[in-house]
Amino acid sequence: MDKSRSRSIWAGIGVFLLAKLKWAIALLKWTKFGGTFVTMMVSLGAYAALYGWKFGVAIVYLIFVHEMGHLVAAKRKGVKTSPAFFIPFVGAMVNMKEPLKDAATESYVAYGGPLAGLISFLPAVALYEYTGEPFWALVVFLGAMINLFNLIPVTPLDGGRIVSVLSTKIWLIGLLILGVYAVISMSPLIFLILIIGIFGWWNRGKESYRNGLLSCEKKKIEAFREQISQWPSLTSTWDLKRSMQEQLASAKSRMGKENARFIPFWDDDKKLVREQAKMDEHYANQTLALL
Structure with a gap:
């Protein structure tokens, strides 16, 4: 069976299931974590369409665990949050429903994401050592990149919120690092984060x-x-x-x-x-x- 025919069959199955389960999707939208599930599936589909389903599952899983780390940290501090909301090719976000009490609380909640993210790809390290499959090496690389990038000390990244308990002047170092990376990568997303970071640095100061x-x-x-x-x-x-x-x-x-x-x-x-x-x-x- 050629690829085009296979895709047509899977597309037909998808349309059939969507038609039969649209009531379930509508119900999910009204549940607490319905938005998380729906946006996660949309992101998974977007990544899978361009890079394959294995890559899509891997990156959505890594992002999901990272965001759950923020939610757990916020719950431990008694901070009310919204459920995680996925944005294709951008990542995911969790909104705070109330202002954080101090820089220490903000730092703690921000630290929860990279910590959970570090734990998330440790099983892939063991699986790569055991099987030698390049896919598990890719999972390790993606997990490391996502969490290391988020640790750059500049708002709105986690690193900027973590170092805010020390001094927001460290954000200037993060802005310089992010600026160099933006020029090298020429990524519109990185430039957008850089602009947000500059305004955040200025306003906080x-x-x-x-x-x-x-x-x-x-x-x-x-x-x-x-x-x-x-x-x-x-x-x-x-x-x-x-x-x-x-x-x-x-x-x-x-x-x-x-x-x-x-x-x-x-x-x-x-x-x-x-x-x-x-x-x-x-x-x-x-x-x-x-x-």
């Missing part, structure tokens, strides 16, 4: 800076209100004026050069010190103006 500035301003306002509430009981403003003069001198020494330039994200700590000094100067001047 600015988020830390903004939160620091807002926290400082909140403390200054609270201290200013507390100070004003004590003014009616003061017998003399001499000590307060002297304290404000000392605060002005300290603020000016911390501001540094007026025309100093800062590298975005990398010098945000220095810029935050300068902005805090400007804030101290402003409130000191306001206090002196009211006395």
Whole structure:
């Protein structure tokens, strides 16, 4: 039987089963893991159509175990998630239904994927050693590539979320690595991940800076209100004026050069010190103006 005839027969069987089981597919869509099953089958079909069913089963299996690692880690931390959702030729994703409490929790959930992914292809190592079949070597290679790629320290990859507990500045190293790989591979998907990573790096860096500035301003306002509430009981403003003069001198020494330039994200700590000094100067001047 030639290949074209064989494909026609299998296609006919597929259409028949689809027609008979469409009610089951409709039911699956409304179940908790129905979306996972349907999207997994779509991805499997897409990979199988281009690379054969053995390759399709292997890569879908590796991705599935990887995503289950995230789900298990999230459950251990009490984080609510959506079921895994497969995207052909991209991979799969799990959405968090609530913001993660801190960087440590985010790192733990992210780490679950590559850890499960590592375990997923270990049986293929033993099978390759036992049988010598090239297919098992392919499974090992795919598993290693999927998980090592995900460990590049840049968001939205797992590696970027893992190192966020240390410092998001490490993301810059990941961006450089991913940028080199994007140029070498010329893959549109890698360029897309690179663009997302750049925006994520920028936003996370600015988020830390903004939160620091807002926290400082909140403390200054609270201290200013507390100070004003004590003014009616003061017998003399001499000590307060002297304290404000000392605060002005300290603020000016911390501001540094007026025309100093800062590298975005990398010098945000220095810029935050300068902005805090400007804030101290402003409130000191306001206090002196009211006395």
